[in-house]
Amino acid sequence: MLKTPCIIINLKTYQQGYGKKGLELIKGLEKASAGHKGQVAVAAATVDIKYFSEKGSLPVFSQHIDPVGFGAFTGHVLPEAVKEAGAVGTLINHSERRLTIADIGAAVARCREVGLISCVCTNNVDTSAAVAALGPDFLAVEPPELIGGNISVSSARPEIISGSVERVRTINEKVKVLCGAGVKTGKDVAKAIELGSSGVLLASGVVTAKDVMAVMKDLLAGLE
Amino acid sequence: MLKTPCIIINLKTYQQGYGKKGLELIKGLEKASAGHKGQVAVAAATVDIKYFSEKGSLPVFSQHIDPVGFGAFTGHVLPEAVKEAGAVGTLINHSERRLTIADIGAAVARCREVGLISCVCTNNVDTSAAVAALGPDFLAVEPPELIGGNISVSSARPEIISGSVERVRTINEKVKVLCGAGVKTGKDVAKAIELGSSGVLLASGVVTAKDVMAVMKDLLAGLE
């Protein structure tokens, strides 16, 4: 299981986040996080999972898995393959890669079977409550309208985080809530933790930053 | 709100279920259900909602709506239009027309706004629990492997019905559970009610039956 509080950095398909450049970025994140108490992880494109897992020391999540098994599923992401390549977990149902509810349930179940940490993305308090009933390890609340923006959900809509934490607790208290969308600074992180979350999921704020090290150190400071 | 116990008959795109033939079928269902205490409704293709609502006396559900509003949504099913055409409610997320969890949440919310009864289909106990958190009026549990078959879920997998009823009660006791998949006889219906459901959702068992009246009377007897 991933230690908490944690910061998961979603590399998406950013130019800075794949292949050799992606590995350099990860090396920078490793350095920045050394000595900090927060756990840092990256969510990588499947094509880079093995490379980043072997050459880097940060835990690697997949950005997506399909709820399939062995067989005739061309172009799908097999949980077993992602696990063997070195991933410790996976995002599921990111707003840029939505799944049906049946598939989310099946994907969470497949993660349990093969030993991957599941982190399901949601978009509001109701869907957070719904996903909690499926029993993933984490869920990350990300109001789509705030993704990629400059205002953190923890500032703009704190009630979505606190409301999700509260509803999730009633339904399945083992599910940890992460705060996504618009997180940029240590202050945003501190606020997210204060609202009851176990960490943050963020992307552009780190990956496309001019000074990745500085941003990362600031974010980690927010956990302390 | 739809009275319960109820029997919702999904006309799908069966040859017997659209246009003039569909209306004849509905007239037969009306006759068969006269004097019985169970509420009968049909889920029609959008193209027939107005026709069936005006010419028949059974409540008409849509088989699907899209969580959209006024605007540029070519080929989508606008909740307001379905309502104006005479529908009293709609199925959402049928196994033959799955939605993402964000869209299910939004579709349930749109139903509330325009005054349509929402009935969300689920496929197992976990997804029933998840959907309950979204607060629809009804949910219909239909294990996909039993849909269209000859064995009722209430006989083959009674624990899916009783388990759904129980989990749903914990999460949102206002949500009524229907039993779907494989229901064919009054005995299946009686069993479904005994397991705690508020009725059944079925399709081929009625729509493609040789003697629709007889089948319908048998099903309704199961409610008494």
Place this chain on the structure above:
Amino acid sequence: MLKTPCIIINLKTYQQGYGKKGLELIKGLEKASAGHKGQVAVAAATVDIKYFSEKGSLPVFSQHIDPVGFGAFTGHVLPEAVKEAGAVGTLINHSERRLTIADIGAAVARCREVGLISCVCTNNVDTSAAVAALGPDFLAVEPPELIGGNISVSSARPEIISGSVERVRTINEKVKVLCGAGVKTGKDVAKAIELGSSGVLLASGVVTAKDVMAVMKDLLAGLE
């Protein structure tokens, strides 16, 4: 078959385009087009096809069909049902309702079987050429970036229309090309015809206009 040159007005899910208001709009279009040589048709939501066909006199297209037949296809649009309800044709693959290439091919074939005019939407010269090989009655080229905007494709990117007309002619000369996206004025229409198209497909320019009659008369004048 639809007479050409033609103007197809896509009602989408605009507030002005469904139910009673939609019928009023159609009555206005009928009046505006009386005495003009161009053929006017509307593309309606499935829920309104029967109503608009019976109460109005303009030919009605569906905004979408699914390439399915009789059977278990909940929430799908059956070509036979659309035809029985009074539609003369259908849009296929609108940019707001994309299909796979296999499904476009199957939908065009289903239109031929049931006697519906098929009009497949494309987004550039290459996809126009591709669709021509599937043999629909019409194709409508609509660069997505211009849809809903104020600049007509016939002005902004005339080479997309002339290029489509040319490529389509090489592959299947029976397929007629319509010009979509951004058409607002009679001048745009005249330009579209000049570039070799058989008419236009448009939406917001008419449906959301303050003075629908005036806009429609202007568009029709562009055909003369």
Place this chain on the structure above:
Amino acid sequence: MLKTPCIIINLKTYQQGYGKKGLELIKGLEKASAGHKGQVAVAAATVDIKYFSEKGSLPVFSQHIDPVGFGAFTGHVLPEAVKEAGAVGTLINHSERRLTIADIGAAVARCREVGLISCVCTNNVDTSAAVAALGPDFLAVEPPELIGGNISVSSARPEIISGSVERVRTINEKVKVLCGAGVKTGKDVAKAIELGSSGVLLASGVVTAKDVMAVMKDLLAGLE
């Protein structure tokens, strides 16, 4: 560019086709194909592209790419990343991973930009003709009803191969046609070549075979 005639083996998500076992399979294929004139390639899950490219000597295709660029596309397959990982080409629109026609066109264009060989799957003569207009390097005709079966399309429906070859030639003579679905033996391969194709795309016939070496040698003999 891939030499022809060629045999592309789609590893799908078969238990024998990913990670360490997948590499062993590839090593066997290399041995079997040594000294034969036909070109053998594998289509791998993205997660294995780098591993198979570095440790094996057969050209590696991706099973899928998304028509996206750098940016916010979580869980998507970036063409640049697949290329950097060592892939020489990619399947597009496999029947188990269908795309819209707009996306197929865009994916073929992206392949040209980054230098990947594109191989678009089709399901009949009409869609083969349509895809030819998009100008991929290869297309592979696979009638879905024959995929995974025991009867080769070249025996069961030879007119689909010859018809595709003929129509494709008229539209874009640079596009090479591969024969997919149900290919099992050297005789099937020989027949496919005789019908005008440039090779075959197959999966279960090799990947799940008891004696992979023997099957592979038989297939390659069909090219001679």
